[in-house]
Amino acid sequence: MSLLSFTPDTDWTCGKCGGKLTPSPVDVEYLGNVFNVELLGCAKCGLVLIPEDLALGKMFEVEQLLEDK
Amino acid sequence: MDQQQLRDLEAKCVQELSPQCKAGCPLHVDARSLCASLATGDFDAAWQVLLKTLPLPGVLARICDGPCRQQCLRGKAGDPVQIHLLERSVVQRPRPRQRSLAMPARDKAVAVAGSGLSGLVLASDLKRKGYTVTLFEPGPRLGHPLYGRFGELLPDAAIDEEMSALEDAGVVVHTGAEVSDGAFMDGALASFDALYLCLDAGLEVAWPLRMEQGAPVYDEMLGTTSLSRVLAGGDSASPVERAAQGRRAANTIDRLLQGVSLSAERSDQGAYRSRLYTSLAKVPSLPAVVPADPIEGFSPQQAAYEAERCLQCECLECVKACAYLAHYKGYPKTYARQIYNNLAIVKGHRQANQLINSCMLCGQCSALCPHDFPMAELCLETRQSMVAEGIMPPSAFDFALEDLRFSSSSEFFLFRHAPGRDASTYLLFPGCQLCASSPGHVEVLYQWLRENVSQATGLGLGCCGVPAHWAGERGCFERELDRVRQEWERLGKPTIITACATCLSTFQEYAPDVAVAGLWNIMTGYLSPGDASPRGAKKPVAVHDPCAARHNPVLRHSARRLLSHTGVKVRELELAHEQTSCCGYGGLMYSSNPALAKKVAEKRVSESKADFVAYCAMCRDNLAATGKRVYHLLDLLFPEAAKSHLPPGNSKSNNSAQEDPAARPAPGFSQRQENKADLRRRLLKTLWQEEPPPMQAHQHLDLVMEPGLQELLEERRILLNDLRRVILHAERTGQKLADAKTGRFLAYHQPVRVTYWVEYAPEGESFRVYNAYSHRMTIPGGPA
Structure with a gap:
């Protein structure tokens, strides 16, 4: 499966180390289903960014789909 | 739920059953659809309705005696719809082109003696089914018994047209045939597979059949006689019933020649009374439209007026009242099927989850249903199965169950004897929602009960557990209810007085050992007219x-x-x-x-x-x-x-x-929780002179935000305490994103199942919140 990428331009930086957010592969999980996606995150501190439109858009859609599976 | 349970359930919903006119018609003509078409002036569609069920429509529609009228519900609000006259108005207009879909030819042949209505209908039906049909008419022409019999109502030309159609369809006709003696019968039985004796053809036959009072004895429903391959019918006084007798005999012959049961599954043949319920509650009375000319019948405009009087009978009593049932565009029978299918799915998309989880379980539909269709029980039991099977969508009830957990937590749960007392006769259990909605009323009420009913009135703050029950979480429900029961026992089993009708019915049904009374019942014993004066409620x-x-x-x-x-x-x-x-x-x-x-x-x-x-x-x-x-x-x-x-x-x-x-205004979800927690703290302090336990660290955070955002958070089911937990977590651990331009932070935290994101910035001693959203997917390895 191709890696889905959600790496918009952003002004957010890591609040812990001040580092820039860079695209990195992350596993997200729901109801036992794991998806590997590319998100912006701090490679050093492990923080990721899930923007509002992703959480309430695609992510919500997939959650609903999995709940009815 | 198994197939049989589904069918029993489906049978309770009458919406799909025939209207009384159709059930009361021996031929089951769909008069409701006929009226629907005519009301819009669509004569072609009306013709198609007739062609579907009415044999020889050019003849029968003109002479039908309309027994349906006695069943028509419009008759209880005015005059019955004159369906027979409407049928006539249809066949007086040109017949639309009809694609004839004849069945493949069968190698069986049927003889018909006499061409009265029943014999003609039987011949027409069997020809359509692919049988070879030969009609023996003693008279000079096919349909002889019909000519001249109905006067102006049935002109010769109309009969001619139907007779030609029969012959065109391939019915073999022998006119001037000698059919009365036994030799004809023997010959016919030798050459044909079955023989029908048309009793409405004016024949006198000397066949060796069992006779009574000079007429052959035959079964009214099946048409069978004392000889196995000889059938008879058509001696009713009603033309449409004669036609129906021919149709039923045709069905029997078809079954006979296919070697299947002659009588199975035929209970709805012939006129019957339908179980369809139709309310006449808001139906104004309307008189019949009088045709301009008794022979010509209705003008098109008159036909439309008359057809509009049709009630288009259906039930939908529950759907009319319930926005939920209406929302899914069906009715309980279709919903039962969808729910059954939803449970049966092993792999694939469960499309009825939302239908199952949206029902209010309020029982209104059953109260309105003529047959008590148990939609609430169906949805509740299905939810319980879904929970048991682990297929309940978490997002459906999580929010409500979290609120239940809050009510059961030390933030709200409290059971006490009255201050200074060590026994209770009564126990005020206001219910979690009254405490959430108007905590002030709980305080006033508690005081009033102690002053007016008994000083020995304890107080119980908690939840009866019904949210878990509604969510299908049986185990959780039992635990919650049991927790209240244990407190009630600890306080010496006082009579619970509850202000909540749901708590009351929950205790009564699921904890019948607990003594419980409705607040309003108690209050009527202590208040008299004039004891309370309404403020602002001067209007009804x-x-x-x-x-x-x-x-x-x-x-x-x-x-x-x-x-x-x-x-x-x-x-x-x-x-x-x-x-x-x-x-x-x-x-x-x-x-x-x-x-x-x-x-x-x-x-x-x-x-x-x-x-x-x-x-x-x-x-x-x-x-x-x-x-x-x-x-x-x-x-x-x-x-x-x-x-x-x-x-x-x-x-x-x-x-x-x-x-x-x-x-x-109705308090929002955050306010409701805070009201509950504040009430407990205030009561502990004012009544029991106890210092409430210290607040949790996150609860000290002061949040500020625009009112519009507060509304959005309510819609998103995000509580202020959720925000506080995220901010506290971010501030303590430093795990947050930052935007140097705006000076804002973005942090996320997953306290239980949902991950909350908050965009915020410190503002003096407070935190200003700019946005918040959530998701259920988890980010393993992310900050927890």
Whole structure:
């Protein structure tokens, strides 16, 4: 499966180390289903960014789909 | 649920059953569809309706004696629809082109003696089924018995047309045939597989059949005689019944020649009474349209007027009342099938989850249904199965179950004897929602009970567990209920007085060992007319019964008695008492389907222009959230307590709420939790002189935000305490994103199942919140 990428331009930086957010592969999980996606995150501190439109858009859609599976 | 249970359930819903006209027609002509077409002037469509079921329509439609009229429900509100005249008006217009779909030819042959109506219909039906049909008519022409018999009603040309159609279809005709003696019968049985004796052809036969009073004995429904391959029929006085006898005999011959049961599954043949229920409650009486000319019949315009009088009978009693049932565009029978299929799916998309989880479980449909269709039980049992099988969508009820956990936590749960007492005769259990909605009323009520009913009245703050019950979580429900039961036992088993009709019915049904009474029943024993004076309720109010009082007439009566004591004028809603509508909270619809819950509340408040009064706190708030003016019964009984409903610091609102409690806004979810927690803390302090336990660290965080954002958070089901936990976590661990340009932070945290994101910035001692959202997917390895 191709890696889905959600790496918009952003002004957010890591609040812990001040580092820039860079695209990195992350596993997200729901109801036992794991998806590997590319998100912006701090490679050093492990923080990721899930923007509002992703959480309430695609992510919500997939959650609903999995709940009815 | 197995197939048989599904079928039993489906059979309770009568919506798909035939209307009385169709059931009462021996040929089951779909008169309802006929009227629907004619009401719009569509004669072609009306013709098609006739062609579907009416044999020889050019003849029968002209001479039908209309036994359906006696069954037509319009007859109870005016005159029955003159369906027979409508049929005539149709066949007087050109017949639309018809694609004939003849069945493949079969190698069986049937002989018919006589061409009266029954014989012609039988010949027509069997020819259509692919049999070779040969008709023996003693007279000079096919259809001889019909010519001249019906006067002007049935002109020769109309008969000619149908007879030609029969011959064109391939029916072999022998006119001038000698059929009366036994030799004909023997010959026919030698050459044909079956023989039909048309008794409406004026024949006198000397066949060796069992006879009574000079006529062959035959079975009215099947047409069978004493000889196995000889059938007879057609001696009814009614033309349409004669035609139906021919049709039923044709069916018997078809079965005979196929070697299957002659009688199985034929109970709905012939005229019968349908179980379809149709309400005539709002049907104005309308007289029949008189045709301009008794022979010509209706003009097209008159036909449309007459057809418009048709009630288009259907049931839908439940769907008309319930916005939920209407929303999914079906009715209980179709829903039962969808729910059954949903449970049967092993792999694939479960399309009915939302349907199952949105039902208010309020039981209104069963109260309205002529056969008590148990939609609530069906949905509840299905939810319980889904939970047991681990296929319940977590997002459906999580929010409500979290609220239940809050009510059971040390933030709210409290069971005490009255201050200074070590025994309780009574125990006020207000119910979690009254505490959430108007904590001030709980305080006033508790004082009133101790002063007027018994000083030995303890207090119980908690939840009866019904949200878990509605969510299908049986184990959780039992635990919650048991927890309350244990406290009740610890306090010496006092009689519980509850202000919540749902708590009352929950205890009564699921904890029958617990002594419980409805607050309103208790209060009627202590209040008299004039004891309470309503403020701001000078106009009449419409009473909204909670769905939990549907089966509790005493409670409904007590609430009305208390209302009358206040002097306020009471109006009854059309759907009241046992037929009352849910406010949209029942069954946790507010959690599983908030948009529909809003519609449900809006539909309810639109039923009367008067202000409403509710005697359930949740009903009051859900209905008030639509913008409707809604009182709680306690607003009218204890008007001075209204001021303490609102969050502190908003004196303007406080004053207006005191003046006008009906306009009090419904508190949001965050406010409801805070009201519950504050009530517990305040009561501990004021009544028991105890210092409440210290607040949790996150609760000290002061948040500021624009009012619009607060509304959005309510919609997104994000509580202020969720925000506080995220911010506290971010500030303690430093795990947050930062935007140097705006000076804001973005942090996320997953306290239980949902991950919350908050965009915020410190502002003095407080935190200003700019946005928040959530998701259920988890980020393993992310900050927890």
